[in-house]
Amino acid sequence: MARNLPPDDDPRRVGVRDWLANHPEPTARQLAEAGYVAPHWPEPWGLAAGPELQLIIDDELARAGVERPDNPIAVGWAGPTILAGGTDAQQRRWLPAILDGSDEWCQLFSEPEAGSDLAALRTRAERDGDEYVVNGQKIWSTWANRSQWGILLARTDPTARKHQGISYFVLDMATPGIEVRKIIEMTGGNHFNETFLTDVRIPVENRIGLENDGWRLARVTLGNERVSLSEGGVLWGMGPDAEACLAEITDRGAGTDPVTRQRAARASIDTTVLELLGDRIIEAVTRGDDPGAEASIRKAMADVHGQALMSLVKDLSGPDGMVGHQDAEAEETDPWHWGYLFSRALTIGGGTSEVQRNIIGERLLGLPREPAPESTGAPPAPSPSRGTE
Ligand SMILES: Cc1cc2nc3c(=O)[nH]c(=O)nc-3n(C[C@H](O)[C@H](O)[C@H](O)COP(=O)(O)OP(=O)(O)OC[C@H]3O[C@@H](n4cnc5c(N)ncnc54)[C@H](O)[C@@H]3O)c2cc1C
Numbered sequence: 001m002a003r004n005l006p007p008d009d010d011p012r013r014v015g016v017r018d019w020l021a022n023h024p025e026p027t028a029r030q031l032a033e034a035g036y037v038a039p040h041w042p043e044p045w046g047l048a049a050g051p052e053l054q055l056i057i058d059d060e061l062a063r064a065g066v067e068r069p070d071n072p073i074a075v076g077w078a079g080p081t082i083l084a085g086g087t088d089a090q091q092r093r094w095l096p097a098i099l100d101g102s103d104e105w106c107q108l109f110s111e112p113e114a115g116s117d118l119a120a121l122r123t124r125a126e127r128d129g130d131e132y133v134v135n136g137q138k139i140w141s142t143w144a145n146r147s148q149w150g151i152l153l154a155r156t157d158p159t160a161r162k163h164q165g166i167s168y169f170v171l172d173m174a175t176p177g178i179e180v181r182k183i184i185e186m187t188g189g190n191h192f193n194e195t196f197l198t199d200v201r202i203p204v205e206n207r208i209g210l211e212n213d214g215w216r217l218a219r220v221t222l223g224n225e226r227v228s229l230s231e232g233g234v235l236w237g238m239g240p241d242a243e244a245c246l247a248e249i250t251d252r253g254a255g256t257d258p259v260t261r262q263r264a265a266r267a268s269i270d271t272t273v274l275e276l277l278g279d280r281i282i283e284a285v286t287r288g289d290d291p292g293a294e295a296s297i298r299k300a301m302a303d304v305h306g307q308a309l310m311s312l313v314k315d316l317s318g319p320d321g322m323v324g325h326q327d328a329e330a331e332e333t334d335p336w337h338w339g340y341l342f343s344r345a346l347t348i349g350g351g352t353s354e355v356q357r358n359i360i361g362e363r364l365l366g367l368p369r370e371p372a373p374e375s376t377g378a379p380p381a382p383s384p385s386r387g388t389e
Pocket of ligand 1: 139
């Protein structure tokens with residue numbers, strides 16, 4: 001298994017260390033050009049690296065104190081979709097700045113009436129010559145207030161069945177007609193926004209894939225979103241990681257009573273299980289397999305795990321835990337309080353826990369889909385199309 005990493009003299013390790021010796025303080029662009037930002041991507045963007053090489057690169061970069069550009073929506077979700085469905089020209093246009101972190105991206109998928117049932121989206125894109133004219137409203141758009149680009153789903157054929165009339169676009173966030181309104185979260189911070197689109201014009205060359213074939217590509221994005229959120233760490237890669245949480249739990253006296261000790265042991269075991277599941281997902285991605293259902297298992301486990309760790313730290317802080325900073329800077333100034341409040345979002349974003357369980361039930365366990373309610377005359381329950389259609 002990939003956790004048994006090769007020794008220090010493994011030629012692949014030596015190769016990374018040689019590169020680091022020549023680039024002791026690499027810029028984001030140098031990392032991107034070396035293929036070290038997304039090593040599992042195909043060449044020329046990555047190194048088509050298998051799990052072991054990826055972990056070796058991660059390990060060597062960490063040892064050298066080198067951090068990759070922090071650009072998760074771009075690298076984790078938009079990039080893989082452009083790789084899967086974009087033309088060569090589109091890949092050359094957008095991937096370099098995704099990899100070197102110079103462009104940030106947001107995801108404009110969810111709408112007030114289309115979250116789990118994403119294919120119910122109503123934002124409309126009408127063709128007008130060489131452009132589409134887009135009208136509608138998106139919500140929960142993380143970082144839309146600071147992104148240069150957005151991946152956007154819009155309905156191009158309102159007469160088609162709901163999954164078949166959707167197209168996938170790349171939206172320049174500086175286009176006239178876009179209004180982004182902040183949503184302040186209970187942490188006091190602002191990650192996500194409402195995005196209003198009024199007569200927004202998108203050139204046809206910014207459509208990814210064929211017209212009305214957007215749902216297929218949306219599934220690529222959603223699958224990668226699950227992978228990237230599931231492997232991101234206890235708070236999707238933000239705030240303290242599992243190791244820091246476990247150290248904090250020990251410092252705050254987890255060993256003092258048997259119940260707390262038990263909770264801490266459970267958290268520690270889950271951390272290891274999640275690492276191993278992460279390795280399986282990387283292996284599946286590298287083989288070219290769809291890691292969808294396994295990523296759902298990991299996401300469903302990781303989100304609850306993140307909440308459990310944050311609650312444990314909070315419980316161990318005693319009366320002090322009642323007081324915490326709740327402002328825009330809380331993520332930096334009081335990561336434990338911020339993390340505790342943010343952890344509520346884990347089981348909602350990127351497909352809720354219930355939707356992950358539907359995916360596991362239908363795709364892995366072969367269980368039947370949700371039945372339509374009988375005798376009430378009511379329409380069938382909405383399909384959780386964020387995952388399973
Ligand atoms: C921190 C965070 C960041 C986000 N960032 C983005 C972003 O950048 N871009 C974006 O487009 N969206 C984003 N979202 C939105 C996210 O994808 C949606 O919140 C999520 O898909 C759920 O949709 P909803 O909020 O409309 O809830 P609903 O779909 O209305 O669900 C309400 C409840 O019903 C349950 N439910 C719904 N359908 C079923 C079913 N078939 N079976 C069982 N239970 C069901 C759900 O599990 C949930 O408990 C973000 C959300 C969060 C929390």
